[in-house]
Amino acid sequence: MDIFTIGELRKTFSNGEVKEEVLKGVNLTLKKGEITALVGSSGSGKSTLLTIAAGLQPASDGKILFDGHNLTSMTSEEMRSIRAKKFGFVFQFAHLVPFLTVEEQLDLMLDVSEVKMPKENRQQEIHYLLERVGLSHRKQAYPASLSGGEKQRVAIARAIIHKPQVLFADEPTASLDSKRSKEIMSLLRDLTKTLNITTLMVTHDEEMLSYVDHVVKMSDGLVV
């Protein structure tokens, strides 16, 4: 079932009089519960495509259909609300809030996404997910005391605690070594499949492609 459709998406950056077209009419469809990886050389437009699809920057032209709405015509407040409630994000770096414990990072995301549930259920949910990512013993730890792999696992837990419909992952393993990258990808696949979350991921690492359902190659601003 198609859940996310990108049609004729264009993005042009202007630098004074110089205009550079980074996306030249991209078409892409994401199916529910599947992981799609965007690959391609640097400057091919894959990160730009991901950030526009995630509502982090506007498109110059084209459509992004999701949940019955065209995201490209939404206001920034509407887009923020979609990001908070229906999207999840995993970045190259974990980007955790330095003054919150592991448990509080997840609690914050539940607040942001306005998930209404009794406090007890909320605690159970957090505990369950931390167990799934193997960090239930570190729930009181602050980010500064976590390893790179642990931080990224917390970031994944934070990205899916509110059960988003789409997860955007921008090179989630780029800052990790090969062993940890595989652990993270395995975890990502396991969780998104269990929770039936659609995932769009950018990666440079071909080793990670064995964990995804579809590979979309981009070149010079187009899907090839």
Next chain:
Amino acid sequence: MSIAWKEIKKNKMKFFILGSIIFLVSLLTFIISGLANGLSQDNAALIKDLPNGQFYINRDAEENYNLSRIDNSVQEQVISKQKDTVAFSIQMGFLNDESDKQRSVAFVASTDSKLFESVAPGEIVLDRSLEKEGIDVGDTLAYKPFDKPLVVKRFVDHKKFSHAPVAYVNIEDYKKMYRSEEMQLLFIPRADETQNFKELQSFSNNDFLNTIPSYSAEQMSLNMIVWFLIVISGMLFAIFFYMMNVQKIGLYGILKAIGVKTSDLFKMMWTQMLYITSLSLALSIGCSQLFKKIAPEDMPYLLTNETTLLLSIVFIVIGFIGATLSGLQMKKVEPLHAIQQGEV
């Protein structure tokens, strides 16, 4: 917002420094304000304790009550129109006690009125500060140019003028002491509107206080310091929160990316500002009250609850403005830039 409190808990030192600065600045403001009020009371309690009304002096006196001499016929005319009008005079002078020790006082004489002490001829009523200097009821004091002795009848609390204790004398004695048949001032209590009388110039209570030469200069200087400190505290808030916000630009970007509202980021900052300011103010209010107890008795210090409350509100408002101005940059933070800049 609990995230605001969690940040304070995690970064205690950073917020402790801000709190300490606010505490010191607000304590200094409270103390200087207490001194300003104390000096103001020491300078003009006699006038400040009067109810709101209208003061009148001679138009020719050029706003200087010392030069004012109100003609008796004018005085009678005003009193006939306003029954509760009181005519009075204030003159700085000296009293010598039985051991010939000289003391500076402000002689005050008035027509019959509940607003001023009623004194019989040959008697004198003094401010209590003179009792502390060893003068007792029944003592005989002398005003050198006046051959009649003045017997101390009683003491009254907190009646000062131009930093000198007030000495109430009978109006007939006053006329002889200063060889003047005329009073300097008229006061109509509770007169909401200015009434025009020929040859007289009117002043509200505050306007009249400002005609006292030392009063306005003293108060202006002290109030300028108080307001300067308040502005400084506002700037401190702005600078401190600006520096903290600059350090947190990346974090704000990430929070915005995951869907946190900009208004929630502002709420977080305001909550922190309120926590820190309230705690600092509570401490400095406590210390300023303690200062009241340990300050030397001779130090004029008066910090009323109203002034404390007003200054506290001003501090919070200024802190709010300072923090908000510094937080405007949060509005401009682009989530994408924060993500691209790397780890926060």
